[in-house]
Amino acid sequence: MQQLLKQAQKMQQELAKAQQELAEAKVNGTAGGGLVEATVTGSGELVALTIAPAAVDPEDTETLADLILAAVRDATQAAQKMQAERMGPLTQGMGGGIPGLPF
Template sequence: MQQLLQQAQKMQQDLAAAQEELARTHVEGSAGGGLVKATVTGAGELQGLVIDPKAVDPEDTETLADLVVAAVRDANNAAQELQQRKLGPLAQGLGGMPGLPF
């Protein structure tokens, strides 16, 4: 039983370390052939947005807004894939252990 608890603690520490690494890792998404680029952390926090001047049309701000949303969505999808690669195996290892939130 003690060995099982130690293993669970080790897995929790590994999970916490992976989550910290995700918070420090940046991924990028883009839309409009690269006219709008969004950068988010691996945890999904928006860190930056770059808009090419070619994407700015004062007469059509709706398209620009759509491009921004699409770029952020693309970046968040990349962050979710990164989370799955980093946390998936750890979370699966913790799943099914009594008293753990997975």
């Protein structure tokens, strides 16, 4: 029983460390050949958005909105992939995942 508790504590520490690393990591997503770039943390928080002046057309704001959405989606997908790669091995021994965590 004591060994099981030690394993659980170790796994909890590893999960906390991985979550902290994900919160600090940043990934980028782009759209429109780099006209719009979104940066999100490994935990999925949008932290930066860069829009090239060439992407701004006052007569066509719909395209700009689409580019922004595409860049954010691209960055979010990269963050989810990073989460799966980092957290997947830690949660496999728990029946495939932990409720409430996105993997």
